[in-house]
Amino acid sequence: MAVGKGDLGVLHPVPGITMAAVSAGIKKPGRLDCVVFSLGDSASVAGSFTRNAFCAAPVTLCRQHLAITSPHYFVINTGNANAGTGNAGMENARRVCHEVAELKSLPINSILPFSTGVIGEQLPVEKITDVLPEALAQLQEDNWTDCAKGIMTTDTRPKAASVQIEINGKTVTITGIAKGAGMIKPNMATMLAFIFTDAKIESQQLQAMLDIAVNKSFNRITVDSDTSTNDSCMLVASGASEVQIDENNAEFMAALNTVFVGLAHGLVRDAEGATKFVTISVEDGANQEECLQLAYTVAESPLVKTALFASDPNWGRILAATGRAGIEALDIGKVAIYLDDVCIVQDGAVASSYTEAAGQEVMEQEEITIRITLGRGSYSETVWTSDLSHEYVKINAEYRT
């Protein structure tokens, strides 16, 4: 299941960046499960990683390598997360980097490894190193769809987004791919996302821009409230366009936001078992924290999520979640709740204009906005989520079989 059509649209190549997707047979033979990106010699790279204390070996290694030198290659495998694997896991991640470094005569620190898949099993290193020469031989400018497929796990479809803008008469491109369908409540970034631009951006600036973009995209989605051990989001600026950009360029930041939000929405639309794409918008809060807290409480309520799955306008569950979100001294008499434009709760109780038929009509849509206004300030926040279906339980009960 997935919400919406999921067309990838036109995915523009990013000058300076090449890529390949091959099959290493990590979990299933014949499946694209190993992706390599070549970043060229002068790219700036920024990274945003999981805050999970049990972060995976490749995440630890990425952080170490990024602190030492500028990366030249990304190597990504699916089918195995290399998390909870201790010292052996670190050594295995290093061996993957070492192989590419040898083949390309580069220092090992210029290779960044990424893994996603089952936690707690050792990485089958040989399967990966065996196919790296093939991957490096196949690097090309325009292979986004295969690479987006090559990083999928329980995803039912690839996710990618691409935007071109004109700056000073020159075309600047931003294209990215992402994966993730479960264990999604990114706390910095999501499972894996790789976004590339040919703009020329200084490293520290790039990191600031990544942090801003992540915070309004991957850090505003939740499928099941579980933050992964492997979350990594990388932003690469190849500089090939020769257009110098910094975070004060509003047009570029807007384009970047479009790509990030597009990818983040792509994850939610393809969330495990998803039949609905739901926007939770909290308005008129006293501060940003309480708006976020309430939005996540509603977004993660299993009862709200099963009502969404059933297309049942059982708004009492939204009201109950609002009431238990821990908002200090909430005056329920000022709270209103809307399903799209239908007002269901006003002044803290069912709205006099509300009819079950009106609520039902909205709930039957594939895309729904739940809007909660608190009447106690001027802050607002939005998060996106999916419903909780039979399929979610099935996928996650049978994940390792």
Next chain:
Amino acid sequence: MAVGKGDLGVLHPVPGITMAAVSAGIKKPGRLDCVVFSLGDSASVAGSFTRNAFCAAPVTLCRQHLAITSPHYFVINTGNANAGTGNAGMENARRVCHEVAELKSLPINSILPFSTGVIGEQLPVEKITDVLPEALAQLQEDNWTDCAKGIMTTDTRPKAASVQIEINGKTVTITGIAKGAGMIKPNMATMLAFIFTDAKIESQQLQAMLDIAVNKSFNRITVDSDTSTNDSCMLVASGASEVQIDENNAEFMAALNTVFVGLAHGLVRDAEGATKFVTISVEDGANQEECLQLAYTVAESPLVKTALFASDPNWGRILAATGRAGIEALDIGKVAIYLDDVCIVQDGAVASSYTEAAGQEVMEQEEITIRITLGRGSYSETVWTSDLSHEYVKINAEYRT
């Protein structure tokens, strides 16, 4: 579905307390859905209520009445929560109290109302007031099972617990009933629980004893992290035994704890769709808060819960939940995780002694303990939860149909 046999055992009458369960046909004709308790003239009563800001009308009225006078009657209905119902809801709750007050020539404040069921629909008051004379005529000392049935909603079986102890050569009885299977993360008390004793206990003492008992029972369980709008837990001391008790009586407190924990476990065992009863124990934490926070994070992780449902020893999900629980400066090298006595994670990675077969064996049990040791202090906490099954989604998707 439910875990374990659910035998109620012997339920001792509590001298001074009488009860009746009748059918008002609130949601389904013929079903026991209206329960009345008579507390006599000299009972002490303590109450613990939901912290949900959108608390139901009967909860608000209970608090008001308790502040004014000592209660004589409890009137409980299922099938309708009378929550999110505004002023009309308050008026309806008052009308139910007024009817009993009239019939028994008592002030309205001496009647406490309780409701549970669908949120957001107005209470069908006449259906309830019509059967109150019948209920009052049927009051008897020993009707626990019917009353436990009469407060059920999605529960598949009644919950009750009973203990007798000897104090100063006299028998003191504690018997209670509870209901609840979904929207269970009590934050003070659970959906509805009524516990009675014939001990003689001064009101303020009784409230302190209730707070202690609730905190180690109903406040330590979660089915789906949703705190209800109607949570109410009442402790009544009829005084009929003439045995004076205060909270320093360790024997009585232990017996009280047995009844409370028994009822709380009963809710989890009968949680919506439950096939497992799971104890999450966090040990060697730096403080109580972090132990609780971690225990709840694991208990509420949909991925841990679906793995439990599938009997899949996918312990990586427990590790991932531990890592994302937000414990300040967690040294994962000191963390160990056990399934019953099987050590799965030691020093932050998979234990060398661990085998999938050993993990599998534990996961196939109906009752499982997940034990996490943090190696950073001397605090510990325990919470109880259930798994997340197909049946949970089915029950909650079809709840209003």
